Amino acid sequence: MTAAFLFALSFFQGNPQTDDGQWTMPAKNYAATRYSGLAQITSTNAARLKPVWSFSTGVLGGHEGQPLVVGTTMYVVTPFPDVLYAFDLKTEGYPLKWKYRPEVNPTALGIACCDAINRGAVFADGKIIYNLLDGHTVAIDATDGHEVWKTQIGDMGQGETTPMAPFVARNRVIVGPSGGEFGIYGWVKGLDLATGKILWTAHNMGPDSLMLAHPGLGRYTGEPNVGVSTWQGDSWRRGGAPVWGWISYDPQLDLIYFGTGNPGPYNTEQRPGENKWTNSVLARRPGDGTLVWAYQFTPHDSWDYDANAEMILTDLVVGGRIRRVLVHFDKNGFAYTLDRVTGELLVAEPFANVTWAKGINKKTGLPILDTTKTTGASHGNVKGICPSLEGGKSPASPSAYSPRTGLFYTATNNLCMNFEAAPVTRIPGTPYIGATTPYMAGPGGNMGEFIAWDAARGRKVWGIKEKFPVWSGSVVTAGDVVFYGTLDGWFKAANARTGKELWKFKVGSGVVGAPISFRGPDGKQYIAVYAGIGGDWFLLSGDVRSDDPADVRPPADFAPELARHTSQGGIVWIFGL
Amino acid sequence: MKQCVVRGAWCAGLLVMACNRGADFQNGAPLSVRYPDHVAAGGNQPPAVEIKSPLANDSTNATDGSKIFSAMNCDGCHGGGALGWVGPSLVDGRWRYGGTDGALYQSIFYGRPRGMPAYGGIMSPGAIWKVIAYLRAQPLPPDVPTERWTGEARP
Numbered sequence: 001m002t003a004a005f006l007f008a009l010s011f012f013q014g015n016p017q018t019d020d021g022q023w024t025m026p027a028k029n030y031a032a033t034r035y036s037g038l039a040q041i042t043s044t045n046a047a048r049l050k051p052v053w054s055f056s057t058g059v060l061g062g063h064e065g066q067p068l069v070v071g072t073t074m075y076v077v078t079p080f081p082d083v084l085y086a087f088d089l090k091t092e093g094y095p096l097k098w099k100y101r102p103e104v105n106p107t108a109l110g111i112a113c114c115d116a117i118n119r120g121a122v123f124a125d126g127k128i129i130y131n132l133l134d135g136h137t138v139a140i141d142a143t144d145g146h147e148v149w150k151t152q153i154g155d156m157g158q159g160e161t162t163p164m165a166p167f168v169a170r171n172r173v174i175v176g177p178s179g180g181e182f183g184i185y186g187w188v189k190g191l192d193l194a195t196g197k198i199l200w201t202a203h204n205m206g207p208d209s210l211m212l213a214h215p216g217l218g219r220y221t222g223e224p225n226v227g228v229s230t231w232q233g234d235s236w237r238r239g240g241a242p243v244w245g246w247i248s249y250d251p252q253l254d255l256i257y258f259g260t261g262n263p264g265p266y267n268t269e270q271r272p273g274e275n276k277w278t279n280s281v282l283a284r285r286p287g288d289g290t291l292v293w294a295y296q297f298t299p300h301d302s303w304d305y306d307a308n309a310e311m312i313l314t315d316l317v318v319g320g321r322i323r324r325v326l327v328h329f330d331k332n333g334f335a336y337t338l339d340r341v342t343g344e345l346l347v348a349e350p351f352a353n354v355t356w357a358k359g360i361n362k363k364t365g366l367p368i369l370d371t372t373k374t375t376g377a378s379h380g381n382v383k384g385i386c387p388s389l390e391g392g393k394s395p396a397s398p399s400a401y402s403p404r405t406g407l408f409y410t411a412t413n414n415l416c417m418n419f420e421a422a423p424v425t426r427i428p429g430t431p432y433i434g435a436t437t438p439y440m441a442g443p444g445g446n447m448g449e450f451i452a453w454d455a456a457r458g459r460k461v462w463g464i465k466e467k468f469p470v471w472s473g474s475v476v477t478a479g480d481v482v483f484y485g486t487l488d489g490w491f492k493a494a495n496a497r498t499g500k501e502l503w504k505f506k507v508g509s510g511v512v513g514a515p516i517s518f519r520g521p522d523g524k525q526y527i528a529v530y531a532g533i534g535g536d537w538f539l540l541s542g543d544v545r546s547d548d549p550a551d552v553r554p555p556a557d558f559a560p561e562l563a564r565h566t567s568q569g570g571i572v573w574i575f576g577l
Numbered sequence: 578m579k580q581c582v583v584r585g586a587w588c589a590g591l592l593v594m595a596c597n598r599g600a601d602f603q604n605g606a607p608l609s610v611r612y613p614d615h616v617a618a619g620g621n622q623p624p625a626v627e628i629k630s631p632l633a634n635d636s637t638n639a640t641d642g643s644k645i646f647s648a649m650n651c652d653g654c655h656g657g658g659a660l661g662w663v664g665p666s667l668v669d670g671r672w673r674y675g676g677t678d679g680a681l682y683q684s685i686f687y688g689r690p691r692g693m694p695a696y697g698g699i700m701s702p703g704a705i706w707k708v709i710a711y712l713r714a715q716p717l718p719p720d721v722p723t724e725r726w727t728g729e730a731r732p
Binding site for chain 1: 694
């Protein structure tokens, strides 16, 4: 191996000795591993974990995403109204240093498809940068909380909201919109880190000029304008492909990787064709947005299988060769291992119960469909589709990778659905969906499982079955402990090698956030996580809200017990030994 | 204070003029819909009109309203059957912004803060009243205010 390659290995796989104890970007590092090199908490002592601090955010929306720890300050972004809190970790009780209260248009609450969530902030260049729900990105001075710049990036009139966590690479702030249920024309933008100025906009479909694609150049497809030719008429203009998940970056290849969401509307018959590049992974240059390669996981999506889940970068021995890979757990129930240099498909195996496809053809990269599961207005009510449109795993629940165990750790859902599509008219600023999709538990009856996955071989190594879908992110540490939370409000630690549950604590509300691990000013390792059920579970749980006497709902028919264990409410927790 | 009751108001613009002319309002006072649940400062109800739907709450109007509810993508936020989704339930007998005909009309026509778009630019008053007829026709769940868990799923 060359020296450069060894450097790459250490860069991507992390090193306990060099972990700075901070958590400065959404997924800890460019490679999006959510791996902490801290090792004080181990599988031996994790049973002694105890809460050391908690803080009510005063907000009830779904608390997705994760805090940041920069130096001796912890930063927390709440769901709408997107308050930014800065906590002083040097002082007992971690009092606030300041808070930033943006002006956010509450109209966003009716444009955000699935609760008023926020997936977190990124620290760069002395600034905390995050998105407001109403289509703005803000950069806040990390020291004193003053607003350095604010840029409008999205248009709510077109159905765009912006809960995703921005990502910074090469002095570009990379952002994208939600709105796959509102008929948006999906994009990513690169903003200047210093000023917030929009330097480039790259659409995910449409003509090559708007996709910033150069067919035949480098590794991108030789066919011109596939973003138009794989759609009927101008349906690409309202075809969705939102960017609301996570972004990763390989500095050696100078490529960012992100997934795009579902095509709209859900009624497939209004958009014949493969609908590129919806439900795809795109590799772009962060400097100018150029599209370098793309791969579509679910062509002509019939089931709302967004591909917004994280792309985790590492080096794995696949088929006897060491490969620079990205690993992705898709909503469609398959876990993919791709060569991240070329986009070549290496491994694609189901990690959840899958009925819509019999497998993925490794040569063509195309799914082998079970055509009885294809949906559309003329297909009537198609039954027994697995996974449900919550995904075999939700992109809102980012997974983790430990270079020590070589395993990936992820929340999964064991839900199936029926799918009845209907024609729908696009009215800008209103939903553009066209389907009714009731859920039911998958085989076995447990609606969720937290699993460890071998991405080189494409197989599950261990799993912890959960009564309800598992919708939290995860963090794995150099102490070989992996953390996740449950919808009924438990935060848990498990042995990363064996899957044995080591510890749990009831955190007050269902967990849809992602835990982090950091080193406090006292030199000790801590784990932080949000409680606060919401996101899709704001819609799905039925009566988990008690703040609105004018909104009373029955519990979810497929999970009536869930509302017995949790209500809404945002709490930041810190645990330690 | 004279109460202005308007029936058969097919056009909100006409309604404003007709009412302003007929009612004992201060010069320049805009038309207001009566919100009986609001507390009136000083105990004095503001000059306001009570708007009644011109439509019968019958099954024809409810069926038409159901189709409009889908066609206008209302179900995308309020859920199938208006049971609640990202927007609140509209069939629980509870109303955030008032449940009178006039209040419901205003909610749809002008929109509301916290997410309700204004539909007055693309829906005729007749279509709005039909959606209201559809919502009025939905049965209320029998045990909304209390939840009990006995280990059995609710029917």
